[in-house]
Amino acid sequence: MRRGDAEALDRVDPVARMRDEFDLASGGGAIYMNGNSLGPPPRAVPEAISDAVVEWGKRLVGGWDEWIDLPARVGDRLGRLVGAAAGQIAVCDSTTVNLYKVAASALGDRPERDVIVGSAGDFPTDRYVLQGLAAATGRRLRLVDDPDLQGPAEDRLVEAFDHRTALVCLSHIDFRTGRRLDAAAVTAAAHRAGALIVWDLAHSAGSFPVRLDEWEADLAVGCTYKYLNAGPGAPGFLYVRAEIQDRLRQPIWGWFGQAEPFAMGPRYEPARGIASFLTGTPGVVGLRAVEAALAVTAAAGVERLWAKSEALTSLLIDRADERLGPLGARVVTPRDPSQRGAHVSIAHPSAWPWCRALIERDLVVSDFRPPDVIRLGPAPLYTRHVDCFDAIERMADTLAGGVDDRAPLRRVT
Numbered sequence: 520m521r522r523g524d525a526e527a528l529d530r531v532d533p534v535a536r537m538r539d540e541f542d543l544a545s546g547g548g549a550i551y552m553n554g555n556s557l558g559p560p561p562r563a564v565p566e567a568i569s570d571a572v573v574e575w576g577k578r579l580v581g582g583w584d585e586w587i588d589l590p591a592r593v594g595d596r597l598g599r600l601v602g603a604a605a606g607q608i609a610v611c612d613s614t615t616v617n618l619y620k621v622a623a624s625a626l627g628d629r630p631e632r633d634v635i636v637g638s639a640g641d642f643p644t645d646r647y648v649l650q651g652l653a654a655a656t657g658r659r660l661r662l663v664d665d666p667d668l669q670g671p672a673e674d675r676l677v678e679a680f681d682h683r684t685a686l687v688c689l690s691h692i693d694f695r696t697g698r699r700l701d702a703a704a705v706t707a708a709a710h711r712a713g714a715l716i717v718w719d720l721a722h723s724a725g726s727f728p729v730r731l732d733e734w735e736a737d738l739a740v741g742c743t744y745k746y747l748n749a750g751p752g753a754p755g756f757l758y759v760r761a762e763i764q765d766r767l768r769q770p771i772w773g774w775f776g777q778a779e780p781f782a783m784g785p786r787y788e789p790a791r792g793i794a795s796f797l798t799g800t801p802g803v804v805g806l807r808a809v810e811a812a813l814a815v816t817a818a819a820g821v822e823r824l825w826a827k828s829e830a831l832t833s834l835l836i837d838r839a840d841e842r843l844g845p846l847g848a849r850v851v852t853p854r855d856p857s858q859r860g861a862h863v864s865i866a867h868p869s870a871w872p873w874c875r876a877l878i879e880r881d882l883v884v885s886d887f888r889p890p891d892v893i894r895l896g897p898a899p900l901y902t903r904h905v906d907c908f909d910a911i912e913r914m915a916d917t918l919a920g921g922v923d924d925r926a927p928l929r930r931v932t
């Protein structure tokens with residue numbers, strides 16, 4: 520492929536115009552390949568935040584008449600992007616806190632079972648939350664190993680499920696390698712073993728046409744600041760399948776999960792439905808940002824975004840094989856598009872100084888994941904084919920020119 524071929528693909532890209540919804544000029548000359556870590560602001564988001572602040576000043580405490588419904592209302596909108604019918608998603612708290620809430624509620628539903636199954640290669644917060652829950656509830660945490668750092672395949676995971684498994688908790692798309700699991704098949708296997716399953720959708724929401732209801736998932740959590748672009752620290756979300764909402768009991772008995780928060784009664788009585796998974800006062804400004812950001816993804820359509828992601832990741836993989844392969848770099852993301860998500864990971868012994876040089880020289884903003892991986896997270900809403908082409912060229916030139924292997928190991932992005 521030549522650069523002109525990438526430009527030609529951009530000319531026929533059906534979602535190309537979505538790039539105009541973003542203000543990308545302030546990023547300097549670097550190509551932003553970190554949408555999987557923190558999406559840039561859609562123009563509508565600062566506006567929504569400033570409107571929320573004006574409304575706060577005008578309405579003061581009277582604003583709660585409407586603000587109180589935001590977690591469920593924005594949750595329903597998000598549900599349309601992840602295949603969930605209304606009434607099953609709340610936008611609230613952080614992903615980590617939501618994971619704790621849904622995982623603890625699942626364990627409470629399987630008191631006679633003593634094993635939690637996860638993945639050894641999963642994102643740290645997921646492993647830590649499960650470690651904490653295992654310690655607190657006297658269970659054993661079984662983390663399925665990931666020997667080749669590809670993310671464990673479905674069959675290795677499924678082998679670990681049995682009559683002692685209370686809960687399975689997995690990332691749909693692996694944060695390090697971009698490997699994507701067959702969620703419907705893994706969910707069915709967990710159910711055959713009699714376990715409940717939680718899916719972490721941090722790298723899927725907004726990038727892949729997730730089908731929570733169709734998968735028959737029990738529980739899920741995810742972020743809104745990655746591919747959904749709602750801003751740093753924007754609230755996370757949780758999904759609880761309708762049929763189990765009133766049976767599961769989450770561990771944080773706050774007043775917003777109470778049946779009648781403003782009755783201020785003596786005892787906790789859980790609300791019905793998804794509301795019982797709320798805790799305390801919702802972050803209204805953040806919720807308004809999420810609402811505005813979701814509209815941008817919805818306008819493009821997740822199916823179309825995923826089709827473009829497949830093309831962008833294929834382009835990155837092909838160019839990386841050709842230009843970076845001879846320099847000793849290796850693509851560790853699955854080459855079969857049915858087994859990957861929207862980012863591409865490249866391993867090299869000098870990955871850390873390489874990644875740092877690309878950032879410091881204002882060439883490519885990507886991120887490093889130990890031990891030796893650079894992740895490239897093109898986002899189909901605003902990343903062009905030509906950006907992917909140029910990013911690999913810049914990476915090849917930088918590596919060929921030499922990078923400082925003595926650079927101290929420190930995260931900058």
Ligand SMILES: *Cc1c(COP(=O)(O)O)cnc(C)c1O
Nearest residue numbers: 613614615642644690694719721
């Ligand atoms: C980014 C990410 C998180 C982030 O959790 P926070 O509570 O928002 O910090 C959780 N899980 C996975 C898999 C992630 O990639």
